[in-house]
Amino acid sequence: MFKIPRGTRDFTSEEMQKRRYIEEVMQKTFETFGYKEVQTPTFETLELFTAKSGDAIIEELYSFTDKGGRDLALRPELTAPVIRFYVDKLQMEPKPLKLYYFGNCYRYDRPQKGRYREFKQAGCEIIGTDTAEANAELIAMAYKILENAGVKNLVLNIGNLNILSSLFSQFKLTKDQQKYLIPQIDKSMFEDVFDALRDxxxxxxxxxxxxxxxxxxxxxxxxxxxxxxxxxxELEELNKILSFLDKSFGIKNYQIKMSIVRGLDYYKGVVFEIEAPSLGAEKQLCGGGTYELIKLFGGKETPTTGFAIGFDRTILALELEKYEFPNPTLDVFVIPVTEEMIEKSLKITQNLREKGVKVDIDLLRRGMSKSLKYASSINAKKAIIIGPKELEQDSVTIRDMETGKQDLKKIKDIEKIIK
RNA sequence: GCCCGGGUAGUGUAGCCUGGCAACAUAUGGGACUGUGGAUCCUCUGUGGCGGGUUCAAAUCCCGCCUCGGGCCCCA
Incomplete structure (x- = not known):
């Protein structure tokens, strides 16, 4: 027996049904905001990620050397690849450039609920503007995506790193001192921050x-x-963003949180996160903000803001909230009564399929009773029973699986009745 | 990487403390009701995470590892 690698998952058809459904909702929301989908490779040069986040992240990367001696890594996130893509090929596109994406990412972490070594992110970047309305729209979209997906309990926190760093420089704190403070601020250990400042x-x-x-x-x-x-x-800008959120997007459910820091290195300006409090330790569903990466990647500096949504956590949050996902159904299950009926039954099945109906047919030569039971267990809406009695009249029996009602219908009329 | 708690048929569980034939439910396959379901009945298959130790004997006690979960760390 082979075991699945640690921190990875198989998804059943039921889970895939849920995931596809939520992905579609998210995708539609991106599209309604005028964003366009892009895709980048699953692996990149190792350097792309170390350039962005420093050598320390190698420990948390799935990195490897390929047969040509190249140092590569499975992507741990999608912002760096997308910005690489932009710098490489999209710099001359009309601005603002609104890009969204879905993709699996990989991190060598200790797995727990809501944290996997292979996980899926949904995210976006807006390139070429940093007006308050652009930022407000982006934050609103993040919120709406989760809201449209059906998540009920959301907490939206918004901060601004420029305010924090200008205060830092005003107090003439050295880089090292700032580096010491940031993790404590992140953890909300404000008494320690105070003591450190005094020191x-x-x-x-x-x-x-x-x-x-x-x-x-x-x-x-x-x-x-x-x-x-x-x-x-900066505070004035933040105020504008909040006002847009409230008055234009109808989002009042936000909180100022100046202690959001998110690795101050390349994030600047507005930052935000959205949490689902029910999720416990891994409760952050979305994180984003304005950052400066383009210059670092060799492009012409232009404002960029983006966010990433933890797709798996969104599903978990929905499940915790007992969200009712649509049920997988089958339109028709075809039951040939005898072996002689199989050829005709397959033909009827296939005809319906060509019309776009979801049809399955008994492939085990089971009896009527077991077949109906099976049809019921896979949530078929209708059963078509095809036997000698029916065929004598060029007909089949169509049974409504919900009501149990059944009627003899002409074969040529099946399509109309099913639709 | 650290602390804590789990791991018994596909799934859900009992048994573990106090060592003595591995069991129950459900699902799956087959069958009965000879062409009408969510039912009933019969039946096959299938179970101790892995490795070591203690013992006449280990699912049970001990150790290591793996793995899942809770909390840290990290969170790009």
Missing amino acids: FDIKKEDASILTEILQTSDIKKIENLVMGDVAKK
Whole structure:
């Protein structure tokens, strides 16, 4: 017996039905926002990912050397590949460029619920604009995608990294000091942040201002506390985004959260995340923001914002919320009563299939009773019984599997009745 | 990578503490009701994650590994 590799999954037809359905809903939402689908390879050069995230991520990558000696890696995410694609081939496309994608990604992590070594992401990037309306539209789309997919309990947090970094520079914190603070901010350990700031010789008042800003979700309060032109200007932008979300997109269910940091290295400006609180440790469904990667990849700098949605987690959240996925059904199950009927039955089956009807036929030469039972267990809507009695009159028996009602119908009329 | 809890037919479970023939339900295949279902009955197949140790004897006790789950770490 062979075992499935750790952290990977097989999907049953029931699960695939759910996944395809949700993927379609997401895809439609992307399309209604004017986004176009792209696809990139499953593996890339290792360098693409180390350039973006540093050598430290090699530990969490599925990387390998191919037979030509090239260092490659299975993609751990899709932003870097898509931006590589953009820099390589799409720079002259009319702006803004709105791209979306679905793809499996691979990370060498310890698996647990909602975290797999092979997982699927849905995401997008908008290239060439960073107006408040562009950012608001993007955040709204992320929210709507999850809402349209049917997730009920969503928490949308929005922050802005430029405000944080301008405060950092105002307090003259060194890069190392910032590096020390960021993980603590990420973990909401604000007392430790305060203590650290004091250790860095920040005045008590300034330290409390910073920790206040990090903790409050009251934008007025932040307005009163924030200092410096850059931070004030960014705050104004943030305010515009929030106002668009509320007034234009009807999304009121958001919270300011200045402690979203998301690896400050290449994220700039607005950042956001959407959580499904019911999911526990791995509850983040979506993360995104504005970032600067194009220049790093050798392209002409232009604003970019994007997000990624954890597809598997979205499915998990829906299942937890007892979301009712559509049931897989079969339009017709054909039952030949005797072996002599098989040829005619296959022909009728095939005729219906050519008309686009979902039809299956008994292939085990089972009796009527077992066949009907089987038809019922696979959720067939109708059964067509084909036997000598019926054929004498050029007819078949059509049985409605829900009501149990059945009628003798002419073969030439089957198509009409089924449709 | 760390801490904790699990792993018994395809699925869901009992037995484990206190070692002694591996079992129940369900699903699947076949059959009965001789052409009408969700039923009933009969029947076949199928089970201890893997390896080692203790013992006359291990699903049961001990150790290691694998794996799933909860919590960390990480979260691009």
